[in-house]
Amino acid sequence: MDEQYDVIVLGTGLTECILSGLLSVEGKKVLHMDRNDYYGGDSASLNLTQLYRKFRPGQEAPTDLGRDRDYAVDLIPKFIIASGELTKILVHTDVTRYLEFKQIAGSFVYRDGKISKVPSTEMEAVKSPLMGLFEKRRAKKFFEFLQGWKDDDPATHQGIDLDKDSMKTVYEKFGLEPGTQDFIGHAMALYLDDDYITKPARPTYDRIVLYTSSMARYGKSPYIYPLYGLGELPQSFARLSAIYGGTYMLDKQIDQIVTDAEGNFVGVTSGGETVKAKQVIGDPSYFGAGASSQGGKVRVVEHGRVVRAICILKHPIPNTDDSDSCQIIIPQNQVNRRNDIYVAMVSATHNVCAKDIYVAIVSTIVETDNPHHEIVPGLNLLGPIHEQFLTVTPLYTPTSDGSADNIFVTRSYDATSHFETVVEDVQDVWKRVVGSDLVLKKREVEVQE
Amino acid sequence: MSKQFQFKLVLLGESAVGKSSLVLRFVKDQFDDYRESTIGAAFLTQTVTLEDQTTVKFEIWDTAGQERYKSLAPMYYRNANCAVVLYDITSSATLEKARNWIRELQRQADPSIVIALCGNKSDLAARRQVSEEEAKKYAEEEGLMWAETSAKTGDGVNEIFTAIAKKLPLTAPPPSARAGASRPGGRTGVDLNKQTTAQPGQEACNC
Numbered sequence: 001m002d003e004q005y006d007v008i009v010l011g012t013g014l015t016e017c018i019l020s021g022l023l024s025v026e027g028k029k030v031l032h033m034d035r036n037d038y039y040g041g042d043s044a045s046l047n048l049t050q051l052y053r054k055f056r057p058g059q060e061a062p063t064d065l066g067r068d069r070d071y072a073v074d075l076i077p078k079f080i081i082a083s084g085e086l087t088k089i090l091v092h093t094d095v096t097r098y099l100e101f102k103q104i105a106g107s108f109v110y111r112d113g114k115i116s117k118v119p120s121t122e123m124e125a126v127k128s129p130l131m132g133l134f135e136k137r138r139a140k141k142f143f144e145f146l147q148g149w150k151d152d153d154p155a156t157h158q159g160i161d162l163d164k165d166s167m168k169t170v171y172e173k174f175g176l177e178p179g180t181q182d183f184i185g186h187a188m189a190l191y192l193d194d195d196y197i198t199k200p201a202r203p204t205y206d207r208i209v210l211y212t213s214s215m216a217r218y219g220k221s222p223y224i225y226p227l228y229g230l231g232e233l234p235q236s237f238a239r240l241s242a243i244y245g246g247t248y249m250l251d252k253q254i255d256q257i258v259t260d261a262e263g264n265f266v267g268v269t270s271g272g273e274t275v276k277a278k279q280v281i282g283d284p285s286y287f288g289a290g291a292s293s294q295g296g297k298v299r300v301v302e303h304g305r306v307v308r309a310i311c312i313l314k315h316p317i318p319n320t321d322d323s324d325s326c327q328i329i330i331p332q333n334q335v336n337r338r339n340d341i342y343v344a345m346v347s348a349t350h351n352v353c354a355k356d357i358y359v360a361i362v363s364t365i366v367e368t369d370n371p372h373h374e375i376v377p378g379l380n381l382l383g384p385i386h387e388q389f390l391t392v393t394p395l396y397t398p399t400s401d402g403s404a405d406n407i408f409v410t411r412s413y414d415a416t417s418h419f420e421t422v423v424e425d426v427q428d429v430w431k432r433v434v435g436s437d438l439v440l441k442k443r444e445v446e447v448q449e
Numbered sequence: 450m451s452k453q454f455q456f457k458l459v460l461l462g463e464s465a466v467g468k469s470s471l472v473l474r475f476v477k478d479q480f481d482d483y484r485e486s487t488i489g490a491a492f493l494t495q496t497v498t499l500e501d502q503t504t505v506k507f508e509i510w511d512t513a514g515q516e517r518y519k520s521l522a523p524m525y526y527r528n529a530n531c532a533v534v535l536y537d538i539t540s541s542a543t544l545e546k547a548r549n550w551i552r553e554l555q556r557q558a559d560p561s562i563v564i565a566l567c568g569n570k571s572d573l574a575a576r577r578q579v580s581e582e583e584a585k586k587y588a589e590e591e592g593l594m595w596a597e598t599s600a601k602t603g604d605g606v607n608e609i610f611t612a613i614a615k616k617l618p619l620t621a622p623p624p625s626a627r628a629g630a631s632r633p634g635g636r637t638g639v640d641l642n643k644q645t646t647a648q649p650g651q652e653a654c655n656c
Contacts, residue, residue, distance in 0.1 A: 251518075
């Protein structure tokens with residue numbers, strides 16, 4: 001371990017693995033370590049043995065759920081939005097050659113005590129019980145306005161300035177009912193709360209365009225999902241890194257982050273040996289998250305908590321047309337909350353569990369001292385729950401941008417239903433580590449005939 | 450019409466037993482004495498044509514060095530139809546490592562996987578530490594194919610890949626092989642590379 005590296009990366013979560021892969025492709029000498037004996041960190045997918053080891057220490061995995069190896073249970077519930085930034089990175093880095101994707105079968109939204117499908121075709125929209133006849137006409141006008149918007153053509157603006165006018169103004173212009181606003185803001189723009197309404201409409205416009213273009217891409221829902229679970233994503237970027245010379249070490253306890261007298265990064269000590277590098281990138285758990293202090297230096301702070309319940313079901317979720325996978329959004333207004341509750345469900349179709357088993361994760365941002373009670377509206381939609389694993393996870397954010405000490409800490413995986421904020425973090429860390437914007441270059445195809 | 454099949458083949462074995470060299474010999478008929486350990490490609494492909502004109506295309510995955518510190522990802526074994534596990538005939542320790550990899554494959558990989566145990570560096574027979582009998586006996590006990598090869602001279606290299614091709618189930622396309630699935634017509638999932646030029650905003654709104 002006497003070699004000198006450009007960058008040491010700690011933790012093999014998706015954020016760290018994308019960065020490691022991109023840095024290796026760029027020609028940086030990367031050492032990537034993880035304290036666990038598996039890839040993925042907080043974004044891993046676990047088999048039954050690993051799942052029980054994590055959530056039920058000392059308890060054997062049950063035998064009535066099928067083969068251990070058939071399971072890849074995600075720890076965080078996220079889907080890939082088809083036209084989003086992660087898809088671009090997957091395609092540009094060619095890691096798609098290691099992965100196979102399936103669609104998520106449907107997206108549902110909760111309204112007045114029951115769930116309805118988010119329409120994916122005009123036919124479905126016409127039949128949808130989400131809006132009355134006249135509201136459908138108003139909504140049609142609203143969507144035609146969004147679709148027709150051209151920045152350089154004021155005739156398409158209908159008197160609206162997306163950068164100045166609030167979303168509230170836009171909703172009011174088209175006379176949309178509160179229920180429709182809920183549907184648009186939460187089930188399409190995927191906002192977790194209602195703060196967006198009073199802000200300029202531009203980001204909401206961008207999000208709706210992302211949603212509709214993703215929906216149009218494969219047809220059934222805006223989401224795709226990798227076979228064998230989300231844990232395949234970090235593994236494929238780790239392989240990209242390794243192919244470009246990155247060194248991988250799993251099952252390595254990190255004893256200390258070594259700094260010089262000024263507090264600048266020097267190296268990482270593991271098993272009594274110190275490896276040196278110019279920079280270090282790592283997830284919050286390697287920089288004092290959860291601990292009282294790290295050598296007196298506070299590098300991460302908690303900025304909220306997410307409650308997640310991983311539920312093993314022996315049936316599809318009721319009222320979803322027996323979908324093999326789906327997302328259900330419970331907008332906050334519907335259940336008197338500030339933050340939406342999400343349900344994300346996948347099944348054997350995605351090679352993440354045994355046949356006739358369904359894995360649903362109910363999650364939301366914690367608002368009270370009683371987080372497990374907060375997800376009850378989501379749990380109530382699932383029918384009988386065979387087994388449930390509950391976690392309350394703090395979300396950490398770094399206290400500094402790393403430019404002073406060459407220590408770059410990534411963010412925890414948030415409560416959003418997709419990976420767009422993960423990619424934002426990747427782009428942000430990249431810019432601080434490398435000193436320039438992340439530009440995705442298409443690599444040469446290297447499959448040789 | 451002749452039939453075509455495609456299979457995923459993974460390489461395993463201790464560092465420096467000649468995994469990359471064996472592939473380089475098989476795919477490009479080249480050898481380099483001072484080869485660095487990385488290969489720089491996601492995987493290489495090579496086609497074997499059998500006597501009945503059936504063609505078998507191997508998608509060959511190298512470890513990219515991830516075997517060194519217990520860091521080979523489960524994704525590596527996923528849907529592998531066949532594996533070549535190498536040892537170096539001049540080092541008994543590498544046969545021990547090969548046994549570990551075979552146990553790992555039997556535990557993690559698909560039960561129908563075809564495994565070939567290969568004693569590489571047969572050109573260095575003068576420094577032999579692993580006898581043919583010892584390796585062959587072990588292979589028979591475990592139901593593995595076995596051969597000695599030399600990536601340097603090419604001895605036995607094409608022969609072992611052809612033997613693997615013959616042993617693979619050529620009656621039906623592999624049901625779940627990702628290697629096969631990535632070809633046109635065989636893919637069951639969605640293709641991210643398709644439609645990537647679609648312009649957001651131009652699609653009809655779905656509402």
